[in-house]
Amino acid sequence: EVQLVQSGAEVKKPGESLKISCKGSGYIFLNYWIGWVRQMPGKGLEWMGIIYPADSDTRYSPSFQGQVTISADKSINTAYLHWSSLKASDTAVYYCARYRRGIAASTDPFAVWGQGTRVTVSS
Amino acid sequence: EIVLTQSPGTLSLSPGERAALSCRASQSVISNFLAWYQQKPGQAPRLLIYDASSRATGIPDRFSGSGSGTDFTLTISRLEPEDFAVYYCQQYGNSPKTFGQGTKVEIK
Numbered sequence: 001e002v003q004l005v006q007s008g009a010e011v012k013k014p015g016e017s018l019k020i021s022c023k024g025s026g027y028i029f030l031n032y033w034i035g036w037v038r039q040m041p042g043k044g045l046e047w048m049g050i051i052y053p054a055d056s057d058t059r060y061s062p063s064f065q066g067q068v069t070i071s072a073d074k075s076i077n078t079a080y081l082h083w084s085s086l087k088a089s090d091t092a093v094y095y096c097a098r099y100r101r102g103i104a105a106s107t108d109p110f111a112v113w114g115q116g117t118r119v120t121v122s123s
Numbered sequence: 124e125i126v127l128t129q130s131p132g133t134l135s136l137s138p139g140e141r142a143a144l145s146c147r148a149s150q151s152v153i154s155n156f157l158a159w160y161q162q163k164p165g166q167a168p169r170l171l172i173y174d175a176s177s178r179a180t181g182i183p184d185r186f187s188g189s190g191s192g193t194d195f196t197l198t199i200s201r202l203e204p205e206d207f208a209v210y211y212c213q214q215y216g217n218s219p220k221t222f223g224q225g226t227k228v229e230i231k
Contacts, residue, residue: 035220037168045160045168045211045222061219062124095167100179107215109158111179113167 002026004034004096004114011120012086019082020117022096029077030054031102035110036070036081037095050099050106051079059106086121093118125149125214127223135231142199144226146212151192153216159188159197162225163208171210172197202228 007021022034035050049060053072060070069082079096094117097110126149136142146157155175160168170179172188175195185200199206207230212223 037222044225045162045213047213047220047222050220059218063219097167100170100173106218107154107156109156109170109173109213109215110160110168111170111173113169116167 002098002112004098004112006094006096006114006117009118009120011122013123014086014088014121016086016121017082017084018086018119019080020094020119022079022081022114024077024079024098027098028102030074033099033103033106033108034072034079035097035099036068036079037097037110038064038092039095039116040092045095048081048094052104052106053079054104057106086119088121088123090119091121124219125152125217125221127212127214127221129210129212129223129226131226132224133227133229135229136202137231138202138204140202142197142202142206142228144197144199144210144212144228146190146195146197146223148193148195148214150217152195152214155191155195156214156216157188157190157195158213158215159186160211160213161206161208162211168211199228204230 036048038046048064096114098112099108100111159172162168
């Protein structure tokens with residue numbers, strides 16, 4: 001079974017760093033783009049960026065460029081989303097998701113989703 | 124950046140009725156790379172339609188997508204109780220790959 005399993009909920013203070021994870025299984029992790037999507041409380045979906053684990057090619061939305069870092073460790077089939085200094089406005093649920101097809105081109109919808117990681121940033 | 128505008132914001136319908144959800148793009152979507160997702164409370168989104176009109180694996184045929192260029196529609200032919208949810212469109216032809224703001228389909 002193809003699945004993405006995300007790390008658990010986090011409660012952090014402003015200014016702290018955080019890295020959340022997304023582990024893929026049931027498919028060849030290297031060959032599929034994985035992305036991150038933010039959903040703030042009561043709001044819609046926001047596309048943050050994607051990474052191609054085979055060569056770590058990474059693309060960011062301008063809204064998130066410089067605010068987060070997306071990475072992947074292909075040896076353990078895991079993608080990451082990292083903040084160096086959290087803000088209260090980072091409070092949201094973060095989903096990782098995998099492209100439908102195992103292709104190098106970065107044009108595909110998200111067909112497999114993780115369960116979401118809730119991040120709460122509060123002093 | 125392509126802005127996707129979904130309408131209406133909320134659609135109030137009864138089970139068995141037909142639902143038509145609109146997604147309009149601020150510029151033409153390359154190769155009609157337009158997807159529709161369904162999200163229920165507390166759950167991750169689920170891919171319904173990709174490439175504007177192709178159903179994803181396991182999606183019932185009461186869901187259909189149509190449109191091209193800047194105007195796209197998701198149609199649910201006969202609403203089932205489990206179809207009441209929020210629906211998002213997404214374009215993935217241009218970077219960044221943007222989402223619409225969502226349409227909530229609620230029980231009337």
